Structure formats: C-alpha cells, structure tokens
Amino acid sequence: MTDFAELPILGILGGMGPAAAVDFQQRLLDTSIVTRDQEHIPAIIWNHGGIPDRQLAINHLGQSPLQAMLVGLKVLEQSHVAKIAIPCNTAHFWHRDLQQHTDIEIFHMVELTVQQIVKHYKFGEKVGILATQGALSTELYQRELAKYDIPYVIHAEQVIEQELMPAVYAVKRNQLAEAGPILHALSQRLVDAGASYIILACTEIPIALHAVQSPILKISFDTTQILANTCVDWFYE
Amino acid sequence: MTDFAELPILGILGGMGPAAAVDFQQRLLDTSIVTRDQEHIPAIIWNHGGIPDRQLAINHLGQSPLQAMLVGLKVLEQSHVAKIAIPCNTAHFWHRDLQQHTDIEIFHMVELTVQQIVKHYKFGEKVGILATQGALSTELYQRELAKYDIPYVIHAEQVIEQELMPAVYAVKRNQLAEAGPILHALSQRLVDAGASYIILACTEIPIALHAVQSPILKISFDTTQILANTCVDWFYE
Numbered sequence: 001m002t003d004f005a006e007l008p009i010l011g012i013l014g015g016m017g018p019a020a021a022v023d024f025q026q027r028l029l030d031t032s033i034v035t036r037d038q039e040h041i042p043a044i045i046w047n048h049g050g051i052p053d054r055q056l057a058i059n060h061l062g063q064s065p066l067q068a069m070l071v072g073l074k075v076l077e078q079s080h081v082a083k084i085a086i087p088c089n090t091a092h093f094w095h096r097d098l099q100q101h102t103d104i105e106i107f108h109m110v111e112l113t114v115q116q117i118v119k120h121y122k123f124g125e126k127v128g129i130l131a132t133q134g135a136l137s138t139e140l141y142q143r144e145l146a147k148y149d150i151p152y153v154i155h156a157e158q159v160i161e162q163e164l165m166p167a168v169y170a171v172k173r174n175q176l177a178e179a180g181p182i183l184h185a186l187s188q189r190l191v192d193a194g195a196s197y198i199i200l201a202c203t204e205i206p207i208a209l210h211a212v213q214s215p216i217l218k219i220s221f222d223t224t225q226i227l228a229n230t231c232v233d234w235f236y237e
Numbered sequence: 238m239t240d241f242a243e244l245p246i247l248g249i250l251g252g253m254g255p256a257a258a259v260d261f262q263q264r265l266l267d268t269s270i271v272t273r274d275q276e277h278i279p280a281i282i283w284n285h286g287g288i289p290d291r292q293l294a295i296n297h298l299g300q301s302p303l304q305a306m307l308v309g310l311k312v313l314e315q316s317h318v319a320k321i322a323i324p325c326n327t328a329h330f331w332h333r334d335l336q337q338h339t340d341i342e343i344f345h346m347v348e349l350t351v352q353q354i355v356k357h358y359k360f361g362e363k364v365g366i367l368a369t370q371g372a373l374s375t376e377l378y379q380r381e382l383a384k385y386d387i388p389y390v391i392h393a394e395q396v397i398e399q400e401l402m403p404a405v406y407a408v409k410r411n412q413l414a415e416a417g418p419i420l421h422a423l424s425q426r427l428v429d430a431g432a433s434y435i436i437l438a439c440t441e442i443p444i445a446l447h448a449v450q451s452p453i454l455k456i457s458f459d460t461t462q463i464l465a466n467t468c469v470d471w472f473y474e
Contacts (some may be wrong), residue, residue, distance in 0.1 A: 004287040004305050017274040017352065022262045025284070029256050037254040037409050040286035044312060049277035050241040066240050067440070079312045088446060172274050174266065 003011045007042050010231055011081030011104070013072045016054060016088035017172045020203035020224065021047045024087035027228035032236070041235045044079045046072040054090045055165070058086045058134035059135075066094050070101060077102055083234060085109075085227055089141075089201045090134045109227045113199060114144040117227055122196075127194030127221075130187055132168055132202050133160050141201050144212035155186065171204035179204075180212030187216040197221055244279050247468055248318030248341070250309045253302075253325035254409045257440035257461065258284045261324035264349040264465035266387060269473070278472045281316045283309040291327045292402070295371035303331050307338060314339055320471060322346075322464055326378075326438045327371045339434035345463045350436060353463050357434070363388045364458075365432030367424055369439050370397050371407055378438050391428045392423065408441035416441075417449030424453040434458055 010028075014021025025045065034040055051069060056062030069091065078085055084106040086092065092110050099106050117127060129141045129152050136142075136154060145152050155164065164186055170179040183205050187198045199221045200206045206222045247265075249394050251258025262282065262301045271277055288306060293299030295378045306328065313321055321343040323329065329347050336343050352362060366378045366389050373379075373391060382389050392401065401423055407416040424435045441457045 004285075004289070005308075007287045009284075009285070013297070017264050018277040018280075022259060022266060025259045025262070029259060035410055036406070037252065037286040037288070037290070040252075040255040042285040042287050043255075043282075045280075045284060046316075047282060048241075048244075048246070048279040049274040050244050050279050051274070052241070053274070071242075075316045078315060079283075081454065102359075112458070173272055198459040212267070 008082035008235065009080065010041050010043045010235065011076035011079070011084040012045040012085045013069060013076060013084055014045050015049045015051050015072070016086070016091050017204060018047050018049040019171065019174065019207060020087050021045060022032060023203065023207050024085070024224050024228060027112040027225055028231060031228050031232045041231060043227055044076060044081055046075045054088070054093070055132060055134040056094065058090070058138060065091070065095055069094060069098060073098055077104060077153055083107060083231070084229055087203050087224055089203060089223055090132050091171055092140055093134065093138045107227060107230055109223055110140050110144050112230050113221055113223050113226050114141070114148065117145070117150065117197070117199070117221055118148050121150055126153050126194045127189065128152065128190030128193070129154050129201050130164070130183070130190065130198055130205055131166055135201055136160060141199060153190050153195050155190070159186070167208065168187040168202055168204045171208050174209050176211035179208035180214065183208050184212060184214040184216055187214070189221070199223065238470065245319035245472065246317065247278050247280045247472065248313035248316070248321040249280055249282040250306060250313060250321055250323045251282050251283040252286045252309070253287050253323070253328050254441060255284050255286040256408065256411065256444060257324050258282060258442065259443050261322070261461050261465060264462055268465050268469045278468060281313060281318055281378070283312045285309055287352070291325070291330070292369060292371040295327070295330065295375060298442060302328070303334055306331060306335060310335055310339055313340060320344060320468070322468055324440050324461055324464060326460055327369050328438060329377055330339060330371065330375045344467055346460055347377050347381050349467050350458055350460050350463050351378070351385065354434065354458055355385050358387060362433040363390050363431045365389065365424065365427030365430070365435040366391050366438050367401070367420070367427065367435055367442055370402055372438055373397060378436060390427050390432045392427070396423070403439045404445065405439055408445050412446035413445050417451065420445050421449060421451040421453055424451070428456070436460065
C-alpha cells in the first residue's frame with residue numbers, strides 16, 4: 001500500500017458547470033502519458049452544480065457562490081488533496097477569497113493562461129477574449145493582460161448578452177450543436193477585429209467548439225487545456 | 238443556500254480505471270435532462286487509479302485492492318454522499334465487503350444489469366458475457382444470470398487472456414483505435430456462438446466500442462449506462 005498512500009491527490013472544485021469539470025478530467029486523461037491505471041493522476045472531484053449562478057451573483061441578481069464553493073473546498077481539504085484546480089474562469093473572481101481559506105495551493109487558471117500567452121506573444125499582436133459577461137465585467141483577463149501590456153479585443157456588452165451568454169447556457173443544457181456555430185462565429189468576429197489569438201475564457205466554450213470541430217481551436221488558448229497541462233506538469237515533474 | 242445544502246450527493250468510487258470513471262460521469266451528464274447547472278446530479282468522485290490491480294489480486298498475483306477501496310469509501314462517507322456507484326464490474330467482487338463497511342447504499346452494477354436483461358429476455362435466448370479474466374473467474378455474471386435460468390456464452394480462457402485482456406489494458410493506455418476492433422470482433426464471435434445480446438461487463442469495453450462506433454452497441458447491455466440510468470432514476474424520481 002506504500003505507493004498508493006503516498007501518491008499526491010489533485011482536488012477539483014467543479015460544478016461550474018458540471019460538464020466543464022468532466023471535460024477537464026477527460027483532458028487530464030488525454031494529456032497524461034500512462035501505461036496503466038496506477039500511473040494516472042489520483043483525483044477527487046467535487047462536482048456540485050448546485051453552486052449559485054456566478055453570472056447572476058456578479059450582476060447582483062443572485063446570491064454569492066462563495067459559501068457553496070467553500071463547502072466544496074472543505075470536502076477537498078479534509079480529503080487531503082495536494083493541489084486544487086477550478087475548471088471555471090468566472091469562478092476565479094473568488095480565487096483570492098478561496099485561497100485565503102486554505103493552505104493548499106489553488107492553481108490560478110487566469111494567471112496560467114496569460115503566462116502561456118506571454119510566451120507566444122509577438123509585439124503588435126492583439127488577443128481576443130471570449131468570455132462571459134461576469135468574467136468580462138470583473139476584468140479578470142483584461143487586468144492580467146494589462147500587466148504585460150498586451151492589447152486585447154472583446155465584444156460589445158450587447159453581443160455578449162444576446163449571443164454569447166445564450167450559447168454558454170446552451171452548453172450547460174448539453175446543446176452543443178446549437179452552441180458551437182455561435183461560439184465559432186463570435187471567435188471569428190474577434191479575429192476580424194484584429195485578434196491574432198482567442199482566449200477561450202469560459203470552460204463551456206471549448207466543449208462546444210470541439211463538438212463542431214471549429215478551426216478557431218488552432219489559434220486558441222484553451223483555458224481548460226492550460227489548467228490540465230499545469231496539473232500534469234505538477235504531477236509528473 | 239437551502240436548496241444547495243439539501244441536494245443529495247452521489248458518491249462515485251472510481252479509479253477502476255480512471256477513464257471508466259470519467260466515461261461514467263459523461264453518461265450521467267448525457268442522461269440527465271437539465272436546463273441549467275443547478276439541475277445536474279451533485280457528485281463527489283474519488284478517482285484514484287492507484288488502487289491495486291483487481292485482475293492480479295483475483296489471480297493471487299498482487300495485493301488486494303480492498304484496503305485502497307476502503308480509503309475511497311471513507312472519503313465519500315465523510316463527504317456525506319447519499320448513494321455510491323462503482324463504475325467497474327470486476328470491483329463488484331468486493332461489493333459485499335465494501336457494503337459491510339458502510340450504511341450508505343452501494344448500487345450493485347451486476348444485479349442491476351441482470352435485472353435489465355430479465356426485463357428484455359425471451360425464452361431460448363442466450364446472453365454473451367464480454368468480461369475480464371477476473372470478472373469471469375469469480376463468476377460475477379454467471380451466478381447472477383443462473384438465478385434467473387438465463388443461459389450464457391463466454392470465451393475460452395485462452396481467448397480472454399490473449400485477446401480480451403490486452404485490449405482492455407490498451408483502453409487503460411487510451412489506445413482506443415487499437416482496442417475497439419478487437420473488442421468488436423470478440424463481441425461478434427459471441428453472437429456467432431449464439432448470443433442474442435452482449436453484456437459489456439467491463440467498463441473499459443464501451444469506451445472502445447463507442448470510439449470505433451461498433452454496431453455491437455445496438456445489441457449490448459452497457460453496464461456503465463445501466464449504472465448511470467439507475468443513478469439518474471434515483472436522483473430525479
């Protein structure tokens with residue numbers, strides 16, 4: 001039992017949404033190069049979709065999800081996980097609050113993504129941010145990109161409200177064929193507005209783009225994959 | 238927070254293998270008819286691939302997985318899950334031992350599958366069991382089918398050892414394109430031997446058959462899906 005008990009465990013604070021947490025786990029499987037079950041990253045996933053809606057909370061239209069997220073954090077903590085991943089960009093608005101409640105490192109998906117961009121960035125390029133209303137209004141990505149003086153393009157508030165948000169909620173209803181073309185078109189419009197790359201800054205977005213095999217994926221920073229890569233690098237380093 | 242705190246949580250004792258536990262979660266998502274995140278089944282998944290190999294243990298070639306499974310059971314118990322699902326057929330050899338350690342009901346995948354078969358069964362038909370060496374040698378499905386006098390066909394031990402087991406371990410290495418045709422052919426040979434239906438009695442098998450879109454799926458009792466249906470029926474009833 002020595003090996004089994006000594007393996008560090010990855011905690012996943014999921015539920016935002018439940019499908020994104022499953023997609024994230026699939027990325028971990030696909031990114032890990034293993035020859036048998038025993039080599040995979042051991043993980044405990046708290047995948048509770050009942051967390052209050054993050055978008056409504058940021059818009060002061062619903063209760064804060066923080067208390068519910070802290071319930072999940074407690075479950076992961078008492079299960080002795082070594083690191084925590086949250087496969088939801090908007091939830092990172094509460095990253096600092098969550099981190100203040102635990103000594104376990106919570107990977108920061110937004111910082112990790114922008115660090116990847118910095119590695120590939122060439123002067124003069126613009127980055128498109130495809131994100132929810134909540135993530136955009138809290139400027140999660142805008143502030144992080146500004147630290148490195150990287151210019152970005154985003155959609156107008158009305159486009160987000162009328163086109164992007166319905167597509168994201170369609171993914172949450174598992175209507176990928178409906179959401180995919182909308183999210184592809186919205187990405188393309190950011191390219192038309194000058195973006196060299198697109199940050200898929202909501203973990204529902206790559207699910208739909210993969211379902212329709214969107215070519216936008218080739219010029220995307222896929223935040224789910226970047227978080228998975230970080231976990232794989234941590235575990236197998 | 239009332240709704241959130243009152244929702245029953247499904248515990249998933251995974252890791253056998255890790256990919257099967259993710260496939261099972263995807264089935265839960267796909268089988269649940271929901272309009273938003275908050276309507277999904279809340280789940281806590283202990284997905285620890287480090288559990289000692291079940292096949293080796295049954296063959297007295299490795300340590301028992303029971304102690305490791307009990308660690309997972311404890312994590313789920315202290316997280317106050319309401320029911321437990323184990324998306325691994327062979328692991329059900331230890332179902333009774335696990336159930337003796339907890340008051341929380343652990344769904345019995347083998348019994349649930351055979352109950353489904355009984356509903357569809359017509360006198361004279363034979364059922365093919367496509368299972369691992371461990372599941373076959375412990376007669377998990379043979380005994381359960383015998384309770385209802387349902388005749389079955391299985392492969393010879395040598396075929397299991399030389400063809401099925403390498404394919405199952407290939408799924409565990411994520412080599413689905415390699416495993417799929419082998420598992421399809423093995424299913425077809427059970428049909429040729431008189432089977433009207435095939436029990437996919439190892440949760441790695443449907444992953445590979447889906448990857449190659451095998452027509453065998455149409456005449457299969459997919460144990461992963463049957464377990465998912467049971468969880469969905471329990472939660473939404």
